[in-house]
Amino acid sequence: MTVSSSLADLRHHIDQCVRCGACQAHCPVYLETCRESSVARGKIALAEAVLNGAVDLEDRLRQEAGLCLLCGSCAAKCPNQVPADALVAALRERITAARGLSSLGRGVALFTGSQRLLRGLLRSANLFSSLFFTKIPTQSGLRLRFSPAALKERVVPALARHTLFDRLPEFLPGDEDKPVLGVFAGCALTYLYPATGEAMVRLLNRLGYPVALPRSQGCCGMPALATGNQRLVGQLTAANTAAFKSNGTKTIITACATCHGMLADQPVIHGSPGGASVQDIHVFLVQAGLVDTLATLPAAPRRIRVTYHDPCHLRNRGITREPRALLQALPGVELIEMEGAGLCCGMGGTFTAAHPELSRAIGDRKLAGLQATRASVIASSCPGCVLQLQDIITRADLPVKVVHTLDLIDQAMSGEGPA
Amino acid sequence: MIASPPHSAKSTSGNRTMVNDHILRMLETIAGQGNVSTQSTDLLTHAYDATRQKFLPDVVVHVENTEQVSRIVRLANTKKIPILPRGAGSGFTGGSLPVRGGIVLVLTRMNRILEIDTDNLITVVEPGVVTGRLQAEVEKLGLFYPPDPASKDFSTLGGNIAECAGGPRCVKYGVTRDYVLGLEVVLPSGDIIHTGGRTMKNVVGYDLTRLFVGSEGTLGVVTRIILRLLPRPESRKTMLVAFASIDGAARAVSTIIQGKIIPTTLEFMDASAIDCVRRTASLDLPAACRAVLIIEVDGEETALDRQVGNIGELIASLDVLATSIAATTAESEAIWQVRRSVSASLRSLNPDKFNEDIVVPRSKVPEMIHALEAIAARYGVAIVNFGHAGDGNIHVNVMVDLAEIGMRETVDQVLDEIFRATVHLGGSVSGEHGIGTAKAPFIAMELDPATLACMQTIKKALDPNNIMNPGKIFPESADEHRLSASRP
Ligand SMILES: Cc1cc2nc3c(=O)[nH]c(=O)nc-3n(C[C@H](O)[C@H](O)[C@H](O)COP(=O)(O)OP(=O)(O)OC[C@H]3O[C@@H](n4cnc5c(N)ncnc54)[C@H](O)[C@@H]3O)c2cc1C
Ligand code: SF4
Ligand code: SF4
Numbered sequence: 001m002t003v004s005s006s007l008a009d010l011r012h013h014i015d016q017c018v019r020c021g022a023c024q025a026h027c028p029v030y031l032e033t034c035r036e037s038s039v040a041r042g043k044i045a046l047a048e049a050v051l052n053g054a055v056d057l058e059d060r061l062r063q064e065a066g067l068c069l070l071c072g073s074c075a076a077k078c079p080n081q082v083p084a085d086a087l088v089a090a091l092r093e094r095i096t097a098a099r100g101l102s103s104l105g106r107g108v109a110l111f112t113g114s115q116r117l118l119r120g121l122l123r124s125a126n127l128f129s130s131l132f133f134t135k136i137p138t139q140s141g142l143r144l145r146f147s148p149a150a151l152k153e154r155v156v157p158a159l160a161r162h163t164l165f166d167r168l169p170e171f172l173p174g175d176e177d178k179p180v181l182g183v184f185a186g187c188a189l190t191y192l193y194p195a196t197g198e199a200m201v202r203l204l205n206r207l208g209y210p211v212a213l214p215r216s217q218g219c220c221g222m223p224a225l226a227t228g229n230q231r232l233v234g235q236l237t238a239a240n241t242a243a244f245k246s247n248g249t250k251t252i253i254t255a256c257a258t259c260h261g262m263l264a265d266q267p268v269i270h271g272s273p274g275g276a277s278v279q280d281i282h283v284f285l286v287q288a289g290l291v292d293t294l295a296t297l298p299a300a301p302r303r304i305r306v307t308y309h310d311p312c313h314l315r316n317r318g319i320t321r322e323p324r325a326l327l328q329a330l331p332g333v334e335l336i337e338m339e340g341a342g343l344c345c346g347m348g349g350t351f352t353a354a355h356p357e358l359s360r361a362i363g364d365r366k367l368a369g370l371q372a373t374r375a376s377v378i379a380s381s382c383p384g385c386v387l388q389l390q391d392i393i394t395r396a397d398l399p400v401k402v403v404h405t406l407d408l409i410d411q412a413m414s415g416e417g418p419a
Numbered sequence: 420m421i422a423s424p425p426h427s428a429k430s431t432s433g434n435r436t437m438v439n440d441h442i443l444r445m446l447e448t449i450a451g452q453g454n455v456s457t458q459s460t461d462l463l464t465h466a467y468d469a470t471r472q473k474f475l476p477d478v479v480v481h482v483e484n485t486e487q488v489s490r491i492v493r494l495a496n497t498k499k500i501p502i503l504p505r506g507a508g509s510g511f512t513g514g515s516l517p518v519r520g521g522i523v524l525v526l527t528r529m530n531r532i533l534e535i536d537t538d539n540l541i542t543v544v545e546p547g548v549v550t551g552r553l554q555a556e557v558e559k560l561g562l563f564y565p566p567d568p569a570s571k572d573f574s575t576l577g578g579n580i581a582e583c584a585g586g587p588r589c590v591k592y593g594v595t596r597d598y599v600l601g602l603e604v605v606l607p608s609g610d611i612i613h614t615g616g617r618t619m620k621n622v623v624g625y626d627l628t629r630l631f632v633g634s635e636g637t638l639g640v641v642t643r644i645i646l647r648l649l650p651r652p653e654s655r656k657t658m659l660v661a662f663a664s665i666d667g668a669a670r671a672v673s674t675i676i677q678g679k680i681i682p683t684t685l686e687f688m689d690a691s692a693i694d695c696v697r698r699t700a701s702l703d704l705p706a707a708c709r710a711v712l713i714i715e716v717d718g719e720e721t722a723l724d725r726q727v728g729n730i731g732e733l734i735a736s737l738d739v740l741a742t743s744i745a746a747t748t749a750e751s752e753a754i755w756q757v758r759r760s761v762s763a764s765l766r767s768l769n770p771d772k773f774n775e776d777i778v779v780p781r782s783k784v785p786e787m788i789h790a791l792e793a794i795a796a797r798y799g800v801a802i803v804n805f806g807h808a809g810d811g812n813i814h815v816n817v818m819v820d821l822a823e824i825g826m827r828e829t830v831d832q833v834l835d836e837i838f839r840a841t842v843h844l845g846g847s848v849s850g851e852h853g854i855g856t857a858k859a860p861f862i863a864m865e866l867d868p869a870t871l872a873c874m875q876t877i878k879k880a881l882d883p884n885n886i887m888n889p890g891k892i893f894p895e896s897a898d899e900h901r902l903s904a905s906r907p
Contacts, residue, residue: 019471021509025551025572034527034547035481036508042464049463060458079763 040084069348092228105227182249199410257382261313300332493609506578512855546577565592590809603643667738669785685809778850
C-alpha cells in the first residue's frame with residue numbers, strides 16, 4: 001500500500017473518485033454493514049469533508065474511519081485506481097495527529113518497539129494473561145492484534161517456547177553462485193508460528209540459497225499504520241532498512257501477506273528495506289522451479305482434500321496462482337477450490353481487535369464455501385489469515401485443520417505425510 | 420456536527436427544521452435507534468450518487484422491513500417531509516439525491532432472496548438484493564436472470580426496477596421491465612399494495628406493475644419483487660469485429676438485425692472511444708480501425724458456430740478489417756475487458772464528462788452517428804460514442820474542459836442539438852439511466868404536453884403532498900435542474 005504521511009498530499013486521489021459505487025461489491029465491511037459510510041466511496045467523501053473543513057474529527061467520524069480493514073480490495077478493483085486504503089490510513093493519521101493515539105494505538109506503539117520485551121514476555125507468559133499485554137515489546141504488531149478485547153473467547157495458538165530467532169542462526173550459507181536472500185519474518189512468524197518461519201528459511205536454504213535472517217529486523221509497520229501512527233511506521237522502516245542493508249541482499253522474501261503488502265510498496269515513500277525488492281515466497285518458489293521439483297516427489301499413499309484461502313494482501317496484488325500451483329503439485333494433496341476463496345477473513349491487522357464482532361461476522365461468510373468443499377485442511381499464505389481462520393473454524397466446530405501453505409510444502413519435502 | 424456546508428454541496432431548498440426532535444423520536448420508535456441518524460457522517464455519505472452532485476438530507480434511516488417503510492412513509496406524508504428511496508446510489512441521473520432534503524430511506528439491508536421457485540421459474544426478492552448476487556444464485560440452479568447493467572455487481576434490484584435498467588444482453592433478452600411479474604409497493608399514503616403476481620399471465624385490473632417499473636421512486640417504495648427467470652443458456656460465443664469506418668459498423672448492426680439474427684449483445688465503440696482505450700492500454704487492433712463491434716451469441720453449443728459464421732458472412736462486405744472469435748473464456752473476457760475499459764479511459768481526454776444515454780430505432784444508428792459527428796465538428800468538442808448499438812442505445816460522452824471560457828454555454832448547445840437530433844430520428848433522450856434531475860430539462864422535448872400532463876396527473880393522484888422523491892423527472896424549478904458534469 002502507498003504510505004503517505006498526509007491526507008492533503010492525497011487530495012488528487014480524492015478527486016479521482018467518480019462516486020460510481022463499484023467498491024461496494026468488494027468491501028468486506030460494507031458487505032456486512034450495508035452502510036455507505038463503511039465503503040471506500042463513503043470514506044472518501046468523509047476524507048474530502050475533513051480536508052474541506054466541512055466536518056470535525058468528531059467521535060462518529062473516528063469510528064467510521066476505524067471501520068476499514070485496510071485490505072485494499074476496493075483499490076484493486078476501482079475502475080479509477082483510487083487508493084482508498086491509503087486515504088483511510090492518511091485520515092487516521094490526521095485523527096491521531098489531532099487527537100492523539102487511541103488506547104489501541106498506544107498499545108501498538110508500546111509493543112512494536114522492543115524485541116527484548118516481546119521475547120521475554122512470550123517465554124514466560126500465558127497468552128491469555130493480561131500480563132502479556134502489559135509486557136509485550138512496543139514495536140510488535142502482536143500487541144495490537146491481541147488486545148484484551150480481541151482475545152476474549154478468541155482461539156489463539158499455543159505459544160512457541162522458542163522464537164524463530166532462537167531456532168535459527170542469523171546467516172545460513174548456501175551455494176556460492178546463488179544470491180543471498182533476506183528473510184523478513186514479521187511478528188507472527190517470529191513469535192506465534194516460528195515453525196512455519198523455520199520451514200520458510202529451510203526451504204530456501206534447501207534450494208541452495210544462502211539466507212540472511214537479520215536479528216535487528218522488526219515489525220513491518222502495518223499495525224502502526226492502521227492506528228494512524230505514521231511516525232512509528234517511519235521508525236520501523238528505518239530500522240528494517242538498516243537491518244537488511246548490512247548484508248547486501250537484493251531480494252527480501254516474506255511469507256506473510258500483510259508484511260508483503262506493507263513492504264512491497266514502500267519504495268514509493270520510504271525506500272524498501274535496504275533498497276532490495278520484496279517478494280512473496282510463493283512467487284519466488286514458483287519462479288525457482290519448485291513446482292517441477294515437487295512433481296518428482298514419490299506418490300503419496302493417500303491424498304487429503306485441501307482448500308486454499310486467498311489473503312487480501314496477496315489477492316489484491318494478483319498473487320493467486322502461485323500458492324495454488326504449489327499446493328497442486330504436492331503429491332499428498334487434492335486441491336479443491338472453495339466458493340468465496342477470496343472473501344476476507346476479517347483479520348485486518350488491528351481491525352479484529354477494535355471490532356471483534358464485525359470481524360467475526362466478516363470471517364463467518366467463509367463458512368458456507370469451506371463446508372461445501374468437504375476439505376479436511378484449509379491452507380493460506382498469511383499467518384494472520386491462519387490465525388483468524390482458526391478462530392472461525394473452532395467457533396463453528398468444524399473438523400478442519402488450518403495451516404500455512406509452507407507447512408504443507410515443508411512436510412512433503414521432508415518426506416512426512418501431509419497434515 | 421457539520422462545521423460549515425460541505426464544499427460544493429448545494430444547500431437544500433427544504434426547511435431544515437422540518438425534521439424536528441419529535442419526528443426523530445418517532446422514526447427511532449419505528450426503525451430502531453441505531454437505524455436513524457442525523458450524524459454528519461451519515462448525511463455526508465448519503466448526499467451523492469454517481470452523478471457526483473451533492474445535496475444533504477436531514478436524516479438517514481436504514482429500514483429492515485415493509486412495515487417500517489409503511490409507517491415511516493405515513494409519518495412523512497402527514498408531516499409533508501420528502502422521502503428518498505435509496506439503493507446502492509449508483510444512479511447516473513440523480514434519482515437518489517435529496518434535492519429538497521428530507522428522509523433518505525436506505526433499502527440495502529432489505530437484501531434477502533426469499534425464494535427461488537425452480538418449478539415455476541420465478542424468484543421473490545427484497546429490493547436491496549444486488550443484481551449480480553441474484554444472478555449468481557439462480558445460475559447455480561441452472562436458471563438465468565438476464566438484465567445486466569454494467570453496475571450489476573453493486574446496484575440493487577430495487578434501483579434497477581425504479582430505473583428500468585438495461586444492459587448489453589438486452590438486445591436479445593429485453594430490459595428489467597420484461598422480467599418483473601409483481602411488486603409490493605408502499606404508496607406515498609403509507610398503504611401497502613400488491614401489483615401483478617406469480618403467474619406469467621395476469622390481466623386483472625390495470626397493469627400497475629409496469630407503472631411502477633421506471634417510476635424512479637416518485638410513486639412509491641418497492642419493498643418486494645417477483646421476477647421471472649429463464650433457463651440458463653448452455654453456452655456463448657464472443658467475437659470482435661474491427662471496421663475501417665463507423666458507417667460499416669453501423670450498417671453491420673442493422674444488417675445483422677435485418678438478417679433475422681438477434682445476438683445476445685451487439686456493443687459498439689467509435690474511433691474516439693478506441694483512441695481513448697489505446698491511450699491507456701495496448702490494443703491488438705489494426706491501425707486503420709475506426710470502429711469496433713463486440714458481438715456475442717448464446718444458446719446450444721452446436722448452433723453457435725453456425726450463427727457466428729452467418730454473422731460473418733452477412734457483414735463481410737461492410738468495411739470489415741479483421742474478425743477475432745474467442746476460443747476460450749479467457750479470450751472472451753479479454754474482448755469484454757476492452758469494452759469495459761472505455762468508461763475509465765475517458766479521463767485521458769478531458770476532465771469534464773457529460774454522459775448521455777440516448778436511444779434511437781436500431782435502423783437509425785448510422786444516421787445518429789453521423790449527426791453526432793457533425794455536431795462534434797461544428798462545435799469543436801470531443802464526443803466519444805459507445806454502447807448498446809444492438810438496441811440503438813448509444814452512450815454519448817461529450818468530453819470538455821469546463822475551465823475553458825464559454826464552454827458551459829457550448830455544452831448546453833451541444834446537448835440540446837444532440838437531443839433534438841435524437842428525438843427527430845424517433846428516439847428517446849434516455850434509454851436506461853432515467854430522467855432524475857439530470858435529464859428533466861429535456862423531457863418536454865420528447866413528450867407532448869398532453870402526455871406529460873397525464874403523467875403529472877398520475878403523480879398528483881398517488882402523491883398529493885409531493886413527498887415521494889420530489890424534484891425528479893418533471894421540471895419543477897430551473898435551479899434544481901442545472902446541468903452538471905461529472906469528472907470521469
Ligand atoms: C459504472 C456504472 C455503470 C452503469 N451501467 C448501467 C447500465 O449498463 N445500464 C443501466 O441501466 N444503468 C447503469 N448504471 C446506472 C445505475 O446503476 C442504475 O440506474 C441502477 O439501476 C441504479 O440502482 P441503485 O440501486 O444504485 O439505485 P439508486 O441510485 O440508489 O436509486 C436510483 C433510483 O431508484 C430509486 N429507488 C431505489 N430503490 C428503490 C425502491 N426500492 N423503491 C423505489 N424506488 C427506488 C431511487 O429513489 C432513485 O430514484 C450504471 C451506473 C454506474 C455507476
Ligand atoms: S473509490 Fe473507485 S470504485 Fe469506489 S466510488 Fe470511487 S471511483 Fe468508484
Ligand atoms: S480497504 Fe478494504 S475494508 Fe477498507 S474500504 Fe477498502 S475494501 Fe473496505
